[in-house]
Amino acid sequence: MIVVFSRGELRDDTKQYREDKALIDLVMRQKPLSLYRAFWACADIKRAGCGVLVKKDVEAPKSVTRSLVSRVKKDAHEEGRVLLLEFSSVQFLNVYAQNNGWTKESMAKRRAWDDELRRFLCHEELNALDAKDGGAKETSFPVVSRPRRTDGSRKPLIWCGDLNACHKEVDVSHPAFFATQKAEGKNGKAPVELPADPDDRGQPGFTVNERKRFDALVTDAKLVDAYRELHGDAEMRMTWFGHPGVTQVGKYRGRGMRLDYFFVDGGDWFRENVESCVQATDGIPVAELAERPDRAFFGSDHCAVLLRLKSAGGGTTSESR
Amino acid sequence: MKRFFAPVGGSSDPSKRARGDGGPEGDAGAGAGAPDAPTRQPKSFMTWNCNSFLGRMRKELDKKSFLRYVEDHDPDIIALQETWLPAAAPDRYDTFHRAERVQTIPEALPPSPACRRPRRKSREISICGHPNFSLGALCQ
Numbered sequence: 001m002i003v004v005f006s007r008g009e010l011r012d013d014t015k016q017y018r019e020d021k022a023l024i025d026l027v028m029r030q031k032p033l034s035l036y037r038a039f040w041a042c043a044d045i046k047r048a049g050c051g052v053l054v055k056k057d058v059e060a061p062k063s064v065t066r067s068l069v070s071r072v073k074k075d076a077h078e079e080g081r082v083l084l085l086e087f088s089s090v091q092f093l094n095v096y097a098q099n100n101g102w103t104k105e106s107m108a109k110r111r112a113w114d115d116e117l118r119r120f121l122c123h124e125e126l127n128a129l130d131a132k133d134g135g136a137k138e139t140s141f142p143v144v145s146r147p148r149r150t151d152g153s154r155k156p157l158i159w160c161g162d163l164n165a166c167h168k169e170v171d172v173s174h175p176a177f178f179a180t181q182k183a184e185g186k187n188g189k190a191p192v193e194l195p196a197d198p199d200d201r202g203q204p205g206f207t208v209n210e211r212k213r214f215d216a217l218v219t220d221a222k223l224v225d226a227y228r229e230l231h232g233d234a235e236m237r238m239t240w241f242g243h244p245g246v247t248q249v250g251k252y253r254g255r256g257m258r259l260d261y262f263f264v265d266g267g268d269w270f271r272e273n274v275e276s277c278v279q280a281t282d283g284i285p286v287a288e289l290a291e292r293p294d295r296a297f298f299g300s301d302h303c304a305v306l307l308r309l310k311s312a313g314g315g316t317t318s319e320s321r
Numbered sequence: 322m323k324r325f326f327a328p329v330g331g332s333s334d335p336s337k338r339a340r341g342d343g344g345p346e347g348d349a350g351a352g353a354g355a356p357d358a359p360t361r362q363p364k365s366f367m368t369w370n371c372n373s374f375l376g377r378m379r380k381e382l383d384k385k386s387f388l389r390y391v392e393d394h395d396p397d398i399i400a401l402q403e404t405w406l407p408a409a410a411p412d413r414y415d416t417f418h419r420a421e422r423v424q425t426i427p428e429a430l431p432p433s434p435a436c437r438r439p440r441r442k443s444r445e446i447s448i449c450g451h452p453n454f455s456l457g458a459l460c461q
Contacts, residue, residue, distance in 0.1 A: 010408075
């Protein structure tokens with residue numbers, strides 16, 4: 001029997017799910033969220049998933065896609081990790097990246113995820129390479145290519161989300177600590193074996209292999225890390241902090257990683273359009289960060305990140321504040 | 322594939338949806354063709370891994386601080402990750418039969434107000450959900 005989930009809608013077929021959905025609907029009717037329209041990308045089970053809320057006085061997205069490899073609606077990513085919205089001026093990609101995990105299987109899944117992203121973000125670059133090799137391997141794959149403007153140029157991309165990888169060493173609070181982390185056995189079971197490749201060892205998100213792939217991806221796609229571009233290599237600019245409250249003296253306490261990013265087109269576009277990029281943790285003393293203050297984390301283990309574009313230059317009126 | 326039944330509960334009321342929905346999104350370019358459709362382009366973007374949107378919105382403090390941040394910074398777009406909200410149900414057999422019970426049967430057999438509740442209840446526990454199917458028939 002074929003089971004088809006409507007991955008753009010919230011589940012509501014049992015009492016519990018109806019109550020959950022009603023709570024979300026209620027929040028969406030309250031100020032200030034009543035000013036937004038919600039787009040969801042849901043997983044088939046109760047985990048992962050992402051959503052994008054778009055202000056109602058903003059142009060409605062021209063298209064909403066929930067997969068990096070297919071435009072067909074039912075091909076939405078089964079864990080709801082992708083939400084791509086196309087506007088007239090930009091395309092907005094929200095992702096929740098697969099965690100590398102500690103096991104061989106999870107690492108293979110992460111590599112497949114990185115590959116998917118690469119096919120999407122560097123579609124043209126890969127095609128150019130293929131043309132050089134004389135083959136057309138990549139084009140045979142049903143790729144969702146990045147939308148174009150009417151003049152044929154690629155639309156600027158704003159790619160954000162929990163990318164579950166640290167780009168550089170400065171993007172973790174304690175590089176030596178994270179580089180040497182090992183899997184722990186759960187419930188008395190022995191931990192999983194160390195990966196054979198030393199570059200796969202260490203904290204998921206900070207392994208050498210992940211960072212290599214991450215860097216190659218953004219370099220090839222000609223994207224820049226908006227926050228770093230504006231703030232340089234400033235230290236202790238983390239967006240994720242380990243367990244406070246749960247374990248007051250846990251080993252991740254006070255240790256953070258920078259996992260949430262805004263990647264945008266570099267070069268001229270960046271200079272002409274990006275006004276600011278702020279992490280909610282900016283300006284909060286390091287000692288306080290270990291507690292994950294509510295004003296930056298809102299109860300999550302990740303803080304919020306904000307990107308602001310310059311309001312339209314050249315006299316075009318814009319209602320933005 | 323279309324889902325067979327309308328969700329039960331307040332959120333399916335169209336009049337309520339009109340005021341600020343969490344409702345259906347009408348996917349591609351909803352309302353884009355309307356003459357007075359907004360054309361303003363998004364200028365500010367926020368991203369947050371909420372580690373269960375439901376969990377956050379259930380806790381008063383978390384919800385308050387999130388809404389306050391949104392209000393203060395007024396982003397045009399808010400990207401959320403790890404919402405932990407599962408997708409709408411698949412079109413399964415049991416879902417279909419529940420829909421049949423809830424929607425079609427009361428219409429076909431409008432009960433008097435007095436007997437409505439017990440009658441529906443007895444149908445809920447009938448084996449295959451069909452009104453003509455009873456345990457008595459099984460015993461014969």
